[in-house]
Amino acid sequence: MPPSNLSSLTPDTVILTGIPGMEQLHVWISIPFCSVYVAALLGNGVLLLTMWTERSLQRPTYLFLAVLAVADLTLSTTAVPKMLALFWFRAREISFSACLTQMFFLHFTTVAELKILLAMAFDRFAAICFLLRYGAVLTPTAVAKTGLAALLRSFCIISPCVFLLRRLPFCGRTVIALTYCEHAGVACLACADISANVWYGLAVPFSVALLDLALIAVSYGFILLELSRLPSRPARRKAPHTCGSHACVLLLFHAPAVFTALTQCFGRSIPPELHILLANLYVLLPPLLNPAVYGVRTRQTRDRVLKVFVRPRSRLPRQERR
Template sequence: MPPSNESSPTPDTFILTGVPGMEHLHVWISIPFCCLYLGALLANGVLLATIWAEHSLHQPMYLFLAMLALADLTLSTTAVPKALALFWFRAGRISFGACLTQMFFLHFTSLVESVILLAMAFDRFVAICCPLRYGAVLTPRAVAGAGLAAVLRGFCAILPCVLLLRRLPFCGPRRIPHTYCEHMAVARLACADIRASRWYGLGLPFAVGVLDLLLIAASYALILRALARLPSRAARGKALHTLASHLCVLLLFYVPAAFAALVQRFGRIPPDVHILLANLYVLFPPLLNPVVYGARTRQIRDRVLKVFACPRSCV
């Protein structure tokens, strides 16, 4: 691999090095990564195709789920193909612009997913606590507005991270010990004070995520209070079954995201462990989210079988 320009304050390229200390295992590491990525593509693709094909699923709950699937596909596709190219072909070179673009979409998509999860919690709150007003509150226009708000908030929150990095001089090594361009991994290569990037990159996105999580928790508390007042045990069981799916997805998203953000800035775990866990964050939630909903939501499970199962007449 030709040497990179190590002395220019405006870098042309960075070099992703992969998993430090495990370079000889890159081919083996790529096998589960590739399988998980293909599984995520398949699971989310089937979910999107099912929601698209079945008019009965064109309801707010399932439209939000389709948005979540699109965000999951964006998250994994932003990071995994480049990591596989690095593992298979040692293609670790990435331009400065492409690196910032990859970093932007990784963090932007995470914030978009946070808003979608909040919208899904609000959807369940209205459906359980105010069922007679569900159609009036969650109109198609309101669903589209929630999606637009998620995109705009994510864009406005993450764009300053990119601008702060773009103004920094990079006059040292260009080697990023990672499989993708993560915000602090890039910022640490700058030969200038990075406190603004460090605290903005942690403070605002983390605060936004915590705010979303508090609002989700408040929605769930109100839902549980309403469920306790239901006279029918069957109705309570059905609602709790749906909430369990939401809870699984929330844990899959927020726990790895918080862990990755805190470890990147304050953690003392070995770099190889940290990078492997960071890659699992962009692989496991996109793979498991549609599986959780498909397995636990009867309407989706039945429609998947209806859309993809071959009718008896075609046998």
């Protein structure tokens, strides 16, 4: 390769286009995106603060929920502020190192969330099917080890993506038709064979995701089977409703992620606006919906949230309230 091209083997900056063809609507599109992001911050922040102040919620079920809230905040905050800066101030440039860092945390958090959701499904399975042994199986130490295992597994799965990108030469265009950096989009900019990136980026994370989703489905299947045997009709009716809402969150989270990864390099015939809008959904909707589905819908969590934020004055002496 000529010496003049050596300086471009690793680009200094990457250009994010936003939504091509809809640049004049970027400000308007940013309004619902910003609203969803703020609502996600508030929802997850309220849950974390409630669990911090209420000792009755410092149990395995709610510890998993707290870890999920932290993962949601990490996922959305990694992508959305840069997205809004692009929409509002046309700040399209991002350094190559920052792009790889953003990509790493996006995919790292996605894989970690799957492990957390699997742990939460197992927690519900143990609480319903093995109630007498629940306290012995899911101790705080077990929860901590599960969280560390989720982080370590995510790191081991996603780190090779960064190294595979670092070895590639980038000789020409450095424009990504997205609002954030992700593995397939960065790899497609390279002027070399990216077969290793494509196969690793699809085969390894997808196989891990499919395994986790299968185990989650099995856990909820056992839960539904166990609850169907209960003599109480209201309890039997409530079970499919609860498990169905959890399944909807999983679909909303992973369907856009799978669609984005597959179409970035293989789906050139798909309109870019549709592709980018769906790619944004998986960093916006789950952080918004998870607190409602896994937290507020739980009666004990909802009561504690109301106790901390809505009814604090009811605990004051009558004279003091006057």
